[in-house]
Structures are given as structure tokens and as C-alpha cells.
Amino acid sequence: MMRRFVNLVTLNWAERVYSVRRMNPYKELFYESAKAAIEAADEANMKEPFPALQTLQLPNPAMNFTATDSGGTLDMFSLFSPRATNEGRIVYANAMGEAGLYDADKHVHSTLGVFNVPKGTRPMCLSTAPHPGANQDSMYVLDMFPGKADGRCFEVLEFVSSGRSDLSNFKSTWRWRLLPPPPFVSKPGYQPSSITAYTAVDDGKGCSTIYVSCGGGIGTYRFETARHDPSCRQGWSPSEEWSYVGAWKLPFVGRAQYVSEFNLWFGFLEFGPNHLCAVDLSAIDSERPPTVLQNWQDLNPPEGQEWLPTYLKLVHLGHGKFLTAKIFELGETCEQFAVLTGIEMIAGDQSLKMVKHKCAHYGFGNESIEWVL
Structure with missing residues (x-):
């Protein structure tokens, strides 16, 4: 299935108001087909680099947020179960660890209680599919500098059954x-060291x-969330165990995403943030890091x-289409801005081809883009 929207989380610095804005990526960042994008690139290459930077117009806010802590900041926004059917469920938290969920599709807001310990600014957030026999995803959150809070x-x-038939009370x-x-x-x-890559x-x-x-x-x-266990009624048991994999690091920076249509993981190359890479993580060898199968310069x-x-x-x-979102700081002036690019991967006989569509620039003034979900 194709996602309908991409969620932009912006911050108005003067008012300290965060806003969720829902953007139609196909309208802003894609031609009607890969063929049309290739034809536009062929024509542009005769005159200027492709794709030329357009100006991004921010959509109207779907919801506004303010932080309740004294610092007035929200440290976390993450899409909960980021699949086409759940593209609007956004979990957020402030510096004190107070969390909430906003469902942009249903226009419903729910509280999610408080972290046992706040997880710092922009922690690692990973949603995983339901375990066998369950019908709710889980979200794992790890401080990007593990070990600061006594481990x-x-x-x-996680979803906990109350034993009642009426499960309408989300909290x-x-x-x-x-x-x-x-x-x-x-x-x-x-010494607390930063997480460089995860998936x-x-x-x-x-x-x-x-x-x-x-x-x-x-x-x-590696952290094993659960293992199959025929002796358990539900067919699985929580293992929740860490184990050492290898002295090497994963060859991308930040998060890599699994894309089922290609059976590969995609992320940004560790030493080339303007390059996408494709990696096969289906059989990880502890002796050596996974091999980058292909990489492409997306910007x-x-x-x-x-x-x-x-x-x-x-x-x-979905369907081979991606949006890359990057926030940059201009070296000389420290000016900040965002660049969003629409790209498409097309499968060939033995490799993938990247097709660039459109590229949009947004300069930060009173309002900045903080997260793209």
C-alpha cells in the first residue's frame, strides 16, 4: 500500500508551538511517472543540475502542541507503526518524559503516561510488528547516549490486556x-557514547x-524482543536479551528501513550523508560488517x-517511492534550512536504479522543520 501523507513537525520559535502538518508528497515531490521524471532530467541536464530546488510551501497545521515542562520543549516525535494503514499515529514526549499519542487520521489525542526515565533529545524509536496472536504493535525507545540514567x-x-471486552480506554x-x-x-x-546506527x-x-x-x-x-516457543499458549515467549554481534558498525547512519518489495534495508551511507545505500541484513555475519550492495547520490x-x-x-x-528529508546548516552563516527530495527505485535484472523526481527547499525563519515522519 502507498502512504497518503508525510507528517512534518514544525516549531514556531517565538511562540514555542509545535505543529503537525500533513503533506501530500506526490503533489509536491513527484512527477506523474518515473518516465516523466527521466524526461525532465534529460531536458534539465542540458541547462542546469537536476532536480532544481523548488520552494516548499508548508501545509496548514492539523494539530498544535505546547510542552508542559518548564523548558517548553518536546524531545520526541515518532510515527507509531509506520505502515500505510497507520501513517497518522504520532507518539511524542516532553523533557520530563510525559508522553502522548495524536492520531492525525482520526483527530484523536490520548495520553500515554510517563517514561520511567526521560529518554533525552531525539531518542531511538523503533516500532515492531505484533507478536504471534497479538494485534498491537510495540514501540522500543532507547536513549541515543545509553547509560546516562544508571542504565x-x-x-x-506495549499493549496490556485489561481482561475487559471494552478496550476503549487507551490510557x-x-x-x-x-x-x-x-x-x-x-x-x-x-563513557556514554552515541548510537550511530540502528534498525x-x-x-x-x-x-x-x-x-x-x-x-x-x-x-x-542485538536485542531479541521475543522468540518462538511452542510450549507457550500464544506460541512465543519474551526473551528480551542483548547479545554481542561484532566489533564493526552497521554501514549506515541513523536508522535503516526494511523495504519488502526489494527485500533490502535502505539508509544513508555512514560517510556519505547525501548518498542512499542498500544493504542485506537477512543473514548477519559476526566476523564482518554487512556489505553495501549499492549506493546512489540522492542530493x-x-x-x-x-x-x-x-x-x-x-x-x-511504498511501491518503490521514497522521500529523503535533510536539515542542513550553511557553514559560513550557520543558516538552517530543509531539503526534501522525492526518489523512486526501479528494479532491474541484477540491480536497482534510482530515479530522482523533485526537490524542495524550505528556509527556516520563525518556523523550523524539526521532524519528518
Whole structure:
């Protein structure tokens, strides 16, 4: 299925108001077909680089938020179960760990209680598919600098059955539960180091494994959310165990997403934030890092200008289409702006071809783009 909207979370700095704005990516960032995009590129290459930067017009807000803590900041926005059928459920939290859920499709707001321990600014958020026999996803949240809060850096938002037939009270059936921290945080001499890359691998039967890479020579670890267990009535049991994978790091920066139509994981290349890469993580070898199968330059900054990336996000729209969202700081002036690009992957006999569609620029004034979901 195709996603209908992409959610832009903006911040009005003067009023300290966050807004969720729902953008139609196909209207703003895509031609009617890959053929039309290729023809436009062929014509533009005779005159100027393609795609030329257009000016992005922000959609009207669907909902506004203000933080209740004294700092007036919201530290987390994440799409809960980011699939085509759940493209509007947004979980957010303030600096105190107070969390809520806004369903932009239903225009419904619900409270989600409070983290056991706040998870810092822009934590790792990963939604996983329901376990066998269950009908609700889970969201795993990890501080990007694990170990700062006495090891209480990892939690899961999970659905808890109340034993009642009426489950309409959202607050009473969802909870945050602490999970064991990555093992490296308890090693002697550990200093909080940043998570460099993360992703989830689903076995297709409802059990997911989370992979996390950390800097400082720590390497890569896996967290098994559950394992199949025929002895249990539901057919699975929670394992919730960390294990060491290897001394290497995953070859991308930030999150990589699994795309079923290509059976590959896509993310931004570790040392090339303006390059997408495709990696096969279906059979990870502890002896060596996964191999980058292909990479493509998805954005060409102007020559002579230093664009320093501060935020990178890849959104899979379905049917081979993606949106890349990047926030940059101009090296000389520290001016900040966002660039959104529509791209399409087309499968060939033995490789993928990237087709660039349109590219839009948004300069930050009183309002900035903070998250793209």
C-alpha cells in the first residue's frame, strides 16, 4: 500500500508551538511517472543540475502542541507503526518524559503516561510488528547516549490486556516498561557514547530483533524482543536479551528501513550523508560488517557551499517511492534550512536504479522543520 501523507513537525520559535502538518508528497515531490521524471532530467541536464530546488510551501497545521515542562520543549516525535494503514499515529514526549499519542487520521489525542526515565533529545524509536496472536504493535525507545540514567535507558511501549471486552480506554491499556540496557553500559570505564546506527529485522512470523551500533569502539549489539516457543499458549515467549554481534558498525547512519518489495534495508551511507545505500541484513555475519550492495547520490549540494547535515530521515512511501528529508546548516552563516527530495527505485535484472523526481527547499525563519515522519 502507498502512504497518503508525510507528517512534518514544525516549531514556531517565538511562540514555542509545535505543529503537525500533513503533506501530500506526490503533489509536491513527484512527477506523474518515473518516465516523466527521466524526461525532465534529460531536458534539465542540458541547462542546469537536476532536480532544481523548488520552494516548499508548508501545509496548514492539523494539530498544535505546547510542552508542559518548564523548558517548553518536546524531545520526541515518532510515527507509531509506520505502515500505510497507520501513517497518522504520532507518539511524542516532553523533557520530563510525559508522553502522548495524536492520531492525525482520526483527530484523536490520548495520553500515554510517563517514561520511567526521560529518554533525552531525539531518542531511538523503533516500532515492531505484533507478536504471534497479538494485534498491537510495540514501540522500543532507547536513549541515543545509553547509560546516562544508571542504565535505565531503554523502554518499550506495549499493549496490556485489561481482561475487559471494552478496550476503549487507551490510557489504561498501554504502559511504558523498562528493559535491560545494552551490556556495554555496565562495562568498567564506559563513557556514554552515541548510537550511530540502528534498525529492526523481522523474521516474518512476528518476532523482531533490534540491531544497534555504537561509537567509541563498542561495535554492534542485538536485542531479541521475543522468540518462538511452542510450549507457550500464544506460541512465543519474551526473551528480551542483548547479545554481542561484532566489533564493526552497521554501514549506515541513523536508522535503516526494511523495504519488502526489494527485500533490502535502505539508509544513508555512514560517510556519505547525501548518498542512499542498500544493504542485506537477512543473514548477519559476526566476523564482518554487512556489505553495501549499492549506493546512489540522492542530493547534489551546490559547488562551493558547505552544507552541514544536522538531521537525516528516509521515509518509505511504498511501491518503490521514497522521500529523503535533510536539515542542513550553511557553514559560513550557520543558516538552517530543509531539503526534501522525492526518489523512486526501479528494479532491474541484477540491480536497482534510482530515479530522482523533485526537490524542495524550505528556509527556516520563525518556523523550523524539526521532524519528518
